[in-house]
Amino acid sequence: MGAGKKVLFIVPNIVGDKGAATAPLPGVAYIAGAARAAGYEVKIIDMRVEPKGLFKRIELLAPDLIGISFMTMEFSHVFDFVNSLKTAFPKIPLVMGGAGGSTLGIQVLKSTTAEYVLTREGERAIVELLSGKENAQISSLIWKDERGKIIENSARPFELKLDELAFPAYDLFPMELYVDSKIPVVTSRGCPYLCTFCANKAAQGAPWRPRTPENILKEISFWHEKGFRQFHFVDDNFTLDMSRAEKICDLIINSGMKIRWDLRNGIRADKVNEALLTKMKQSGCFYFALGIESIDQEVLDKMKKNLKAEAVFEAVRIARKSGIPFGGFFIIGLLGDTYAKFLKCYDFAKHAGFSEVRFYNPIPFPSTELYAELVERNMLLSKPEEYLNMNSKTFGDDPIFATPEFSVEERKKAIKLGQKLVMQKLLAKEFGSIAGTAAALLWQVKPLQAALKGPGLQVWRTLRRYKRRKVMTVRNR
CATH class of the missing domain: 3.80.30.20 (tm_1862 like domain)
Structure with a gap:
């Protein structure tokens, strides 16, 4: 890929009405921080709080790489999401990671049209991928060659010097939209x-x-x-x-x-x-x-x-x-x-x-x-x-x-x-x-659960945001 590239990280909205996003995700923020510290232009779309207009935003951002982080118990819906994304943007490479990528490994590429999976910790691997380093030389990368063959590289040693990592880029998330500040x-x-x-x-x-x-x-x-x-x-x-x-x-x-x-x-x-x-x-x-x-x-x-x-x-x-x-x-x-x-x-x-x-x-x-x-x-x-x-x-x-x-x-x-x-x-x-x-x-009472789920979550979000304003009296001073 090389210098001057743009990368977009997407947090899929999988949970839906079963929960509400209370804060940004540290794993995505760390990888985004690493890419930004290496000089790449980085954007984040958190669909848990910004669910609308994704494809239009991707068209406007025109990223050179899209990264998607997911949990293992989201995999079936995330796989469908990834395949629809690839159908809409066939020329943009997709890299998947997070706990789901590490747990499922090769299965991710067998079940999706994504090109890459990053396992374990991704801060250094994402920078190597963006820099254009040969796929075969990037540890903890699972990838498809030009014939579609899936190749799993050797695992990267776990990062021992955490102090050397760039701070997580929470400023790239829409902080004002989360339930808690x-x-x-x-x-x-x-x-x-x-x-x-x-x-x-x-x-x-x-x-x-x-x-x-x-x-x-x-x-x-x-x-x-x-x-x-x-x-x-x-x-x-x-x-x-x-x-x-x-x-x-x-x-x-x-x-x-x-x-x-x-x-x-x-x-x-x-x-x-x-x-x-x-x-x-x-x-x-x-x-x-x-x-x-x-x-x-x-x-x-x-x-x-x-x-x-x-x-x-x-x-x-x-x-x-x-x-x-x-x-x-x-x-x-x-x-x-x-x-x-x-x-x-x-x-x-x-x-x-x-x-x-x-x-x-x-x-x-x-x-x-x-x-x-x-x-x-x-x-x-x-x-x-x-x-x-x-x-x-x-x-x-x-x-x-x-x-x-x-x-x-x-x-x-x-x-x-x-x-x-x-x-x-x-x-x-x-x-x-x-x-x-x-x-x-x-x-x-199960019928009441279904009836109250939406209003109940809305009340809960309102209460939490009220508490947030009460506790967090200082912002951007």
Whole structure:
């Protein structure tokens, strides 16, 4: 391709009415930042908040390359979208990436008319692709040659020096259109743990790679100067090195910046203590979640969580003492789980003091150990192309697999009960305990869910935007 090229990154609007975009995507922002730092002209269209007029905008922008990032459970709709895009613009090369690209790999090019897939981390690969480097020489690139043969290059080593990467280009997103006015911050990548259900290893790898506290503060300061006061730390292992986490908090405190930040992606229950929570609160942390999954030791061991149930109980104790609102993540029905064990988790989630909870119906992603075992034991109830579909009417509701110890009907009951508690706590947080409980009961009626989905989301968006204006009083000063 070479110098002077223009690249357009598109975030497809796949979720539709099942959600609302709260913030820009860090992965796309990082790759866009890398391309811009290398001297290329970069544009971003986020169809989640700008769904109309895509083809007209592409005609006006006339990009030399279009990049599309997607999640694994969006793949069927994204593939259709990509093929329609190629039909409309046959001469513009398409490169696909994100978690979906890393998880599905070659399958992406087998199922679409795209020319390229970038796996793992894409900051350096996108620059090499734009520069005109030979396809065969670009690590972590999957591509089609002139005969249409699909070639998968060797994997690129994971980026170790994250401080050297350009900051994510959130300024290229339409920041005023998101539900929340917050900046996502990635303080580390990778995870050394071996949870059987987790697909993140395909995209980010096993080695944990932290940014330095000083580099993180520099990014926060950059956006603070532009008027942003709320930040969302999006990595899964912010507290893996608790001394590093404390230093980040210390730097924020000593900087004098008055910010609010949260850890909604969850942290490990055995990587938190009272001293850290105290500093988190002092530096502006207003919410964090604990990745618990289960309080049954056998279930924790089978999922290879490397976590003791006692550590969960201790983490909840000190979390309550900290005064920071906190949440808990649970997974229903992993191997070794039973309905009786679920009920114990449910009771714990209901009474332990969580301000929010999440009960997840486990999704066996094709790259995971869980998926491989379920296939080997013939336990899947549907195929990945069926259950990896976020726009399905039953997405998240129907069991994807069952075991002799935890039947389909028991799983359906557990999922329904878990979702009820999720809604009770969310609505109680927004509207108070009495009104929230009543609203949660109404939400359980399926016809009402369908009728209220649109208006309910609109009310939720309005409330969140009101809170955003209330909290974020400084913009672009």
